[in-house]
Amino acid sequence: xxxxxxxxxxxxxxxxxxxxxxxxxxxxxxxxxxxxxxxxxxxxxxxxxxxxxxxxxxxxxxxxxxxxxxxxxxxxxxxxxxxxxxxxxxxxxxxxxxxxxxxxxxxxxxxxxxxxxxxxxxxxxxxxxxxxxxxxxxxxxxxxxxxxxxxxxxxxxxxxxxxxxxxxxxxxxxxxxxxxxxxxxxxxxxxxxxxxxxxxxxxxxxxxxxxxxxxxxxxxxxxxxxxxxxxxxxxxxxxxxxxxxxxxxxxxxxxxxxxxxxxxxxxxxxxxxxxxxxxxxxxxxxxxxxxxxxxxxxxxxxxxxxxxxxxxxxxxxxxxxxxxxxxxxxxxxxxxxxxxxxxxxxxxxxxxxxxxxxxxxxxxxxxxxxxxxxxxxxxxxxxxxxxxxxxxxxxxxxxxxxxxxxxxxxxxxxxxxxxxxxxxxxxxxxxxxxxxxxxxxxxxxxxxxxxxxxxxxxxxxxxxxxxxxxxxxxxxxxxxxxxxxxxxxxxxxxxxxxxxxxxxxxxxxxxxxxxxxxxxxxxxxxxxxxxxxxxxxxxxxxxxxxxxxxxxxxxxxxxxxxxxxxxxxxxxxxxxxxxxxxxxxxxxxxxxxxxxxxxxxxxxxxxxxxxxxx
Ligand SMILES: O=C([O-])CC(=O)C(=O)O
Ligand SMILES: [Mg+2]
Numbered sequence: 001x002x003x004x005x006x007x008x009x010x011x012x013x014x015x016x017x018x019x020x021x022x023x024x025x026x027x028x029x030x031x032x033x034x035x036x037x038x039x040x041x042x043x044x045x046x047x048x049x050x051x052x053x054x055x056x057x058x059x060x061x062x063x064x065x066x067x068x069x070x071x072x073x074x075x076x077x078x079x080x081x082x083x084x085x086x087x088x089x090x091x092x093x094x095x096x097x098x099x100x101x102x103x104x105x106x107x108x109x110x111x112x113x114x115x116x117x118x119x120x121x122x123x124x125x126x127x128x129x130x131x132x133x134x135x136x137x138x139x140x141x142x143x144x145x146x147x148x149x150x151x152x153x154x155x156x157x158x159x160x161x162x163x164x165x166x167x168x169x170x171x172x173x174x175x176x177x178x179x180x181x182x183x184x185x186x187x188x189x190x191x192x193x194x195x196x197x198x199x200x201x202x203x204x205x206x207x208x209x210x211x212x213x214x215x216x217x218x219x220x221x222x223x224x225x226x227x228x229x230x231x232x233x234x235x236x237x238x239x240x241x242x243x244x245x246x247x248x249x250x251x252x253x254x255x256x257x258x259x260x261x262x263x264x265x266x267x268x269x270x271x272x273x274x275x276x277x278x279x280x281x282x283x284x285x286x287x288x289x290x291x292x293x294x295x296x297x298x299x300x301x302x303x304x305x306x307x308x309x310x311x312x313x314x315x316x317x318x319x320x321x322x323x324x325x326x327x328x329x330x331x332x333x334x335x336x337x338x339x340x341x342x343x344x345x346x347x348x349x350x351x352x353x354x355x356x357x358x359x360x361x362x363x364x365x366x367x368x369x370x371x372x373x374x375x376x377x378x379x380x381x382x383x384x385x386x387x388x389x390x391x392x393x394x395x396x397x398x399x400x401x402x403x404x405x406x407x408x409x410x411x412x413x414x415x416x417x418x419x420x421x422x423x424x425x426x427x428x429x430x431x432x433x434x435x436x437x438x439x440x441x442x443x444x445x446x447x448x449x450x451x452x453x454x455x456x457x458x459x460x461x462x463x464x465x466x467x468x469x470x471x472x473x474x475x476x477x478x479x480x481x482x483x484x485x486x487x488x489x490x491x492x493x494x495x496x497x498x499x500x501x502x503x504x505x506x507x508x509x510x511x512x513x514x515x516x517x518x519x520x521x522x523x524x525x526x527x528x529x530x531x532x533x534x535x536x537x538x539x540x541x542x543x544x545x546x547x548x549x550x551x552x553x554x555x556x557x558x559x560x561x562x563x564x565x566x567x568x569x570x571x572x573x574x575x576x577x578x579x580x581x582x583x584x585x586x587x588x589x590x591x592x593x594x595x596x597x598x599x600x601x602x603x604x605x606x607x608x609x610x611x612x613x614x
Contacts (some may be wrong), residue, residue, distance in 0.1 A: 140447030150243030158226030194419030194450030199233030200246025218581030229502030337418030416452030500553025
C-alpha cells in the first residue's frame, strides 16, 4: 500500500521543503520500504522507471549487473537471484547460450530476445564479436529470418505503415515512442536480398541494418528507426500462408503508391526534421532508381543497394590494383545483372575511371552488362534498355548464352549481382583463368544460396588464380597447398560509416563523392597481409575502425565543401565522433551525487563475482 508520502512523491510535484521532510522520514526506523523506494526513485531522476519496470526496460536493464546499492535504490532487490555479475561474465554466458543452438535461425531468435531485454549487452556482444555474430543478425541468416518472419514474430520492433494509412502516415509515425530519431532504414519488401518479394516480412532487413548502425558505427539505438511500408505483396505463397503477418493483398502500384511514399517522406521530416537520414533498402529495381532520383535533392537520403553496394565493390576493385599491378582503366568489366547493385557499381566505377583520366565515354566503353535478355546490345530484339542500362549498351550482335558472352568479351573483371545462383559455372570460371593471370570475380548476390558461385568453386576452377569476393560470407578455402580467406564485399563496410559522417556533419544531401570517399577509405585499410590471404577487404572486425575513419573523412570533406550544417566546426573530428557514439558498457544506474554515504537499507553484503566455468 502506498503511503500518502509516497503518492505525493509519485506525482513528482514535491517541493524541496517536502523532500527535506521526507529525507527525515527515511531515517525513521518505521519508514516502510515502499516509501524508501519511491523517495529514492524521485531523487534519482524524475521519471526514472522503478521496480520491475526498470528491469523490463531493455535500455536500463543490466540483469545481474546491478550492484546491491542499485538494486535496493531502484526497488529491484529480491526480484533477481542474489548473484552479482560483471558485464564480461554476462557476455560469456551469452556466448555459451548461443552455442547451444544448432540452427542459425534459433541463434537469431536468441539474439533478438537479448536485444529486447538488455540493449547494452546485445550491442557489446555484437560489436566485440562481429565476425561471429554479424552473419546471424545480418546476412545471410537475416534472409532466413525474413522468410520465417510470421513464425518467429514475437515482439514489435520498428514501424509498420500500411497503404491503408494513407492520409494518416504522420499519425502512425507519431506513435513511435522515441522523440529523437535521426536515422531511418525503410523497405517496402519488394526485393529482399536476392530472395524477392517478401512483403511485410522484409522488416528483418531494416532491423538488421540498424543493428549494424549501432554495432559498427556507434549510432545510438534510440536514434534509429526501422520501417516497413506495407503496400501488399505479389508473392502468392505469402498471400496464401496462414502465418503471413502483412496486408493480404497484391502490391499497390502507380499513383497511389507514389503518393503514399511522398506522404511518408514528408511525415518523417515533419516529425523528426529535415536532416533525418532515410536509407532506402531492398525496394524493387524500378522504384529504387526512381526514388533515389526523386528524393536525393530534397531529402537526406541514399539507396544502399545502389550506392552502398557500389561503394564496397569499387573499394574491392581499388584494392585489387595492388595484386594485378594494373590501373583500373586497364580492365574490361563484365556484369551479370543490370539491377540496382550492378548499375550502381557500374556508375561508380565510371566515376573512379574518370578520376584516372578517362572521359565519360571511354569509361562506359569498358563496361559490359548482361541481364535476363542477354548482353546489353543496342539492337537486341528485346529492347529493355531503359534508364542507366542504355549507357552500357554496346554496338554488338545480341548474345544470350552467358558462357558464350564471357568467351566473346574476355573480361578481366566479372561481377555478379544477379541473384542467379551458380551462374558462374565451372566453364565460365575456367575461361576467366584462361584470359587472365589474375581474374577478378565478385559473386555479390545475397544470401549465400543466391551467390553466383561459392568461394571454393572460384578458387578450384581457376586453379587458385582468382581474386575473389562475395556478398555473403564464405569460410576459408584450401587449394593447392594454400589457404585463402576470401573477403566479403558487403555494403556493411560502407553504410554505417557513411551514416555516421552524414549525421554528425549535418549533411543535407548525399552525393556520389561521399561514396567514393568511403570506397577509398576501405581500400586503404586493406593490409598486405589481407591481400596475401586472398582478401580485398579488411577483416570484418575492422569495420568499427573503418566506419570511424569514413566518418572523419566525410566530416572533413563536408566542411571543406561547405555542405556541413553543424557549427562550430569540430576541432578534432575523431574526438567529436567518439563523443557522440553509443557506449555499450554498463554505466552506474544511480546518480553520482548520491545523497547518502550508504544505500538506504543494506542488510545484505554483495557477493564477490564468481568466475564462470565453461
Ligand atoms: O543486406 C545485404 O547483405 C546487402 C544488401 O543490401 C542486399 O543484398 O540487398
Ligand atoms: Mg539491400
